[in-house]
Amino acid sequence: MRQRRLLRGLATALLAVVGLLAWSGPGEAQVNILDKVKKRGKLICAVNAKLPGFGYLTPQGRYEGFDVDFCRALAAAIFSDSGRLEFVPTTAKERFTVLQTGEADVLFRNTTWTISRDTSVGLDFGPTTFYDGQGMMVTKKSGIKKLEDMKNASICVQTGTTTELNLADQFRKRGVPYKAVVFEDADATAGAYEQGRCDGFTTDISGLISRKSIMKDPGAHVILPQVMSKEPLGPAWAHGDNNWGDVVKWLVYGLVIAEEFGITSKNVDEHVNSKEPEIARMLGGDKEAPKAMGLDPKWLYNAIKQVGNYGEIFARHLGPGTPFSLERGVNDLWTKGGLIYAPPIR
């Protein structure tokens, strides 16, 4: 009898667990993501909550940052309201799982676009929003402005990484002699640089930004505008939904084109009746393309008005007014010598 009671107890516990599992209710399998988002009434965006400049929390519990603003713009384009948005904080490990399982609709989380992620991991990638890559940090008082100024400089670098090999290639290519000071781990590398053991410190630019942010005197260091390797960061979503891909891609492109034309959140209203046909089209004149995507004709107007164009987003979180004061460099518009380029809205 004791055993039977025990068995019954175990069975009850098992049932309780199964019940809890079913608690969240049935989710949707392979459906049109935009329809799902509209039906739900809000966009679910996976972000990084702990990356200086790209994603963090304000004292009021609001998400802010470069990546976060693209989520806001996307919500504004879909719902005419940048607030109809839920953030899912993710780590590097589970960011792809949340897309595959449909827990999040889109991922804006400093994610590098690579062939393996685009194919075997089962994702699709949108236009690059931030060209990251290996960068170089130097002290402000050294007066170094570009890699070519670093003749015979000592450079702190983590050993055994592609960073170390890249550094050698890049300096050999430029014919600049240098002295590498190698360390086993990332903290030691940054620490040695900060203590003045090297003239420069190299790792990915976004890594340099967050390192700089925790240095004793962040203002005393600058990150050179040159980029030594390719780390294109951009949005990603579950593979196979072409319409959703169009929405995310054209949202990013739209914000870039807005910067090209000088349309900002402040002056967008003045441009609505512009004589320039492309501007008129993108701010509500064109009904066909938005309709084909399933969006309101004012989609881009709302995104620009409520969040701002690409340049505004960059300046707000990474630009001169911030502790990072990152130069646009490769992330400038193609018209200004950068890589940020968008196909026309026609």
Place this chain on the structure above:
Amino acid sequence: MPPAVPAEILLPPRTQIGPIGWLRANLFSTWYNVLITLLILWLLATVIPPMARWMIFDATWATTHEPCARAREAAQAIGVRPGACWAVIPANFRLFMVGTYPVGQAHRIGAALALVVLLGTLTAFRRFRGRALVAAWVLSFPAILVLLHGFQGSAILPLVETTKWSGLTLTFLLAIVAIVASFPLGVLLALGRRSSLPVVRLLSTVYIETVRGVPLITILFMSSVMFPLLMPGGLRVDKVVRAMLALILFSAAYLAENVRGGLQAIPQGQYDAARALGLGNALTMGLIILPQALRAVIPPIVGQFIGLFKDTSLVAVIGLLDLFAIGQSILSNPNWLGLRTEVYIFVALVYWVFSYSMSMASRRLERRLGVGVR
């Protein structure tokens, strides 16, 4: 016979009593104690003054980031290390406590806290104790979860998705749910492992040994990365619930072993006596064996719960924003960059306060139940 000279009442030598005596007895009794004392004094003298200068005298006590920035610039201008910037704590206090829970809904967390405080106060008075209060405690957990979660489209309790549960609130929820739910499960597993039915015994043993053989962080990763992919298409489990399940299942295995230790300490005579009184197996367990067994293992169980409370900080690696992860997020805010030491000291202090309270509560419980006395 010489007359008795009244003996003068002499105090012991000055070096044997008072502060000097105490110092001699406790700090300088032997040559190696002298050495150890001097070494420790030297360590304290080198560590405490700079620490106190950083933490107190040079620190900026404000509630916004501007005074800190000014203090840092001033310190750099004269080439010294700036003091602590405690402004980061009050400025982000709300974030530490309730995280991303919507600003307009935070009173719900207050209400949940009030409910717990009310029940706690009632429990403190002997005359309110009874079945009704136990039932109220048991019902309060689902009630709090419903209160915090709310309902889709409700005006009074609008839905607050679990992705917005964060900060100390999330740490508490994870810890409490894990502690409360793992307790019965652990007891069942302990009984299962001692069962005379081979299947039940084998299953319990395999479960306990498997879970104990795997680090918690692996189970959390499984729950967050692998588990959702293995689920059939229609079934989705909330991330917070997955983390809770992982913590419950992990804690239950350890608890089962603690309880088994208690069960094995009960002499056979107790079983025989219960049987002689005509009690069945269930009553023997419920009235005779378990109360004694559990009383004996209060210290290890509370120790395990304190460990579990601190282990909840591991959920930061699966993207949940508990107290610790909120601290990391604050450090990513451009206004508070570089204040790692201040933020981590505060987080550590919060963990210490609650862990120590649990430990004190356990000692009170032990005293009242007379553990180790009877």
